[in-house]
Amino acid sequence: MPAVPPAATARRSTTRAVAIASLALTLGAMPAAPVAAQAVSSPAVRGEARPAKAAKATPAAKPSKAAQRRVSSPKIQSDNAPDAVTYGRRDDAMALADQLAQQHGLAPDWVRAQLAQARYQPAVARLIMPPPAGTAKNWAAYRARFIEPERVRAGVAFWATHQRWLDAAAERYGVPADIVVGIIGVETFYGRVTGNFRVLDALATLSLDFPKGRKDRSDFFRDELGQFLRLAHTEQVAPTSIKGSFAGAIGLGQFMPGSINRFSVDFDGDGHIDMANNPADVIGSVAHYLAEHGWQRGMPTHHAVKPPVDTADRAALLAPDILPSFTAAQMAERGAVLDAAGAAHPGPMALVELQNGDAAPSHVAGTQNFYAVTRYNWSSYYALAVIELGQAVAAAR
Numbered sequence: 001m002p003a004v005p006p007a008a009t010a011r012r013s014t015t016r017a018v019a020i021a022s023l024a025l026t027l028g029a030m031p032a033a034p035v036a037a038q039a040v041s042s043p044a045v046r047g048e049a050r051p052a053k054a055a056k057a058t059p060a061a062k063p064s065k066a067a068q069r070r071v072s073s074p075k076i077q078s079d080n081a082p083d084a085v086t087y088g089r090r091d092d093a094m095a096l097a098d099q100l101a102q103q104h105g106l107a108p109d110w111v112r113a114q115l116a117q118a119r120y121q122p123a124v125a126r127l128i129m130p131p132p133a134g135t136a137k138n139w140a141a142y143r144a145r146f147i148e149p150e151r152v153r154a155g156v157a158f159w160a161t162h163q164r165w166l167d168a169a170a171e172r173y174g175v176p177a178d179i180v181v182g183i184i185g186v187e188t189f190y191g192r193v194t195g196n197f198r199v200l201d202a203l204a205t206l207s208l209d210f211p212k213g214r215k216d217r218s219d220f221f222r223d224e225l226g227q228f229l230r231l232a233h234t235e236q237v238a239p240t241s242i243k244g245s246f247a248g249a250i251g252l253g254q255f256m257p258g259s260i261n262r263f264s265v266d267f268d269g270d271g272h273i274d275m276a277n278n279p280a281d282v283i284g285s286v287a288h289y290l291a292e293h294g295w296q297r298g299m300p301t302h303h304a305v306k307p308p309v310d311t312a313d314r315a316a317l318l319a320p321d322i323l324p325s326f327t328a329a330q331m332a333e334r335g336a337v338l339d340a341a342g343a344a345h346p347g348p349m350a351l352v353e354l355q356n357g358d359a360a361p362s363h364v365a366g367t368q369n370f371y372a373v374t375r376y377n378w379s380s381y382y383a384l385a386v387i388e389l390g391q392a393v394a395a396a397r
């Protein structure tokens, strides 16, 4: 997971970005794009959340005072300046509120009132940036971050506490407990790291002030903002009360609001879908999500494989990446050597290659179920970490 910039650097850039933004706001202009002090790696939008210092709620000062301070003293100092800027005074935010209200069948006044409470968060804009160019992928290092004793112990405890729901989810959806336990462990360390941003702030920031310097995904986040408000309205929860990751992912399973609306289930039958606080709903929803994305009951996630020696054959098998595209026979024709179970596998597989920095890459033959795990987070490294963490927890029980 990403290296968090040194505190001093983060603090300074945060303050500067807010100063620029609040000055611009006071002058009636669009806030300037926040300064991306240091790109941090972001394995995927739905990756593990990080606690963020800048996310803590700070009361907003009156704009006139802030303006006075900025005009009279442009030098950035440690002061009582607001760490956040609300969106209530911005025309584009209110126009977005009206648009989202129409799209999601919500009362425009209510949506405006919610968005008016949203605050620009510089840390969100910083954390959404891609990893620095040239960062070598390294499966061994990635694996070591997740398959380690403390996380395995936490997984054993989680499994023991929630066995009833894990068993029920396995029975209903065909997704074994170790896969659900692996996902929740990689996503949030079993609830230790679920994110401290107000989801409203995170999604408003990414909808209205998506940072320059990477592919603009503000359309995606505008939709998620609408989904989030619809969810809060349906569940009768104040949007400002829901915390999540810098990208707006919520709870033990780090579901985005749109995924909650589409794929979550009320697994404990209490009449509410609560992905922030209810482990039963999270466990059922993770399993349901995988089932809806092609998980096959009883199928292994992958088989051992030695890749072809011939570079052209290897390239041909790697071309579809993680999409299962070759039968066991087709892989063998190209010179891949599967183990006995892989050679007998009835469906298509993918030759998945994981880089190990300067060392030789690792390979597995991923089945449709490996691919299903990558629908949760589009990365083969993520999927294999989930699978191996689940196996390690199962072995330690």
Ligand SMILES: [Ca+2]
Residues within 6 Å of the ligand: 265, 266, 267, 268, 269, 270, 271, 272, 273, 274, 278, 281
């Ligand atoms: Ca429930």
